[in-house]
Amino acid sequence: MGRRYQERIAGCDLVFHRNGxxxxxxxxxxxxxxxxxxRRGLLFHDLRRSGARTLxxxxxxxxxxxxxxxxxxxxxxxxxxVVSTSDLExxxxxMDAAFTSAPKNLVPLRKVS
Numbered sequence: 001m002g003r004r005y006q007e008r009i010a011g012c013d014l015v016f017h018r019n020g021x022x023x024x025x026x027x028x029x030x031x032x033x034x035x036x037x038x039r040r041g042l043l044f045h046d047l048r049r050s051g052a053r054t055l056x057x058x059x060x061x062x063x064x065x066x067x068x069x070x071x072x073x074x075x076x077x078x079x080x081x082v083v084s085t086s087d088l089e090x091x092x093x094x095m096d097a098a099f100t101s102a103p104k105n106l107v108p109l110r111k112v113s
Contacts, residue, residue, distance in 0.1 A: 016029070026044075040090055048069060048080060049082065051056055051068075051069070052065055052077065053080075053082065056081055062074070065077060068094065
């Protein structure tokens with residue numbers, strides 16, 4: 001069982017709480033949590049970006065990622081789907097593989113006079 005489940009309090013329907021009482025300051029709770037995991041300064045909003053990137057790289061259709069992230073326009077999704085150097089390297093390797101495995105019996109186009 002998960003740690004949060006084990007720390008539940010009978011009669012309390014809150015997943016995140018302090019001794020059965022609601023968390024009043026998300027900012028303080030988030031700061032304490034990121035400090036505890038050694039990622040001080042991590043923004044909650046960063047999770048949205050990494051979630052979009054992960055879903056797209058796992059092959060989830062962009063329309064689905066758009067809906068899951070709550071974005072209304074594709075331009076917003078594009079803003080969150082940050083392209084990294086490793087993304088470009090992966091794309092170049094895929095293109096190289098495609099051209100390497102292309103059939104060798106291609107007929108060149110004729111030049112029209």
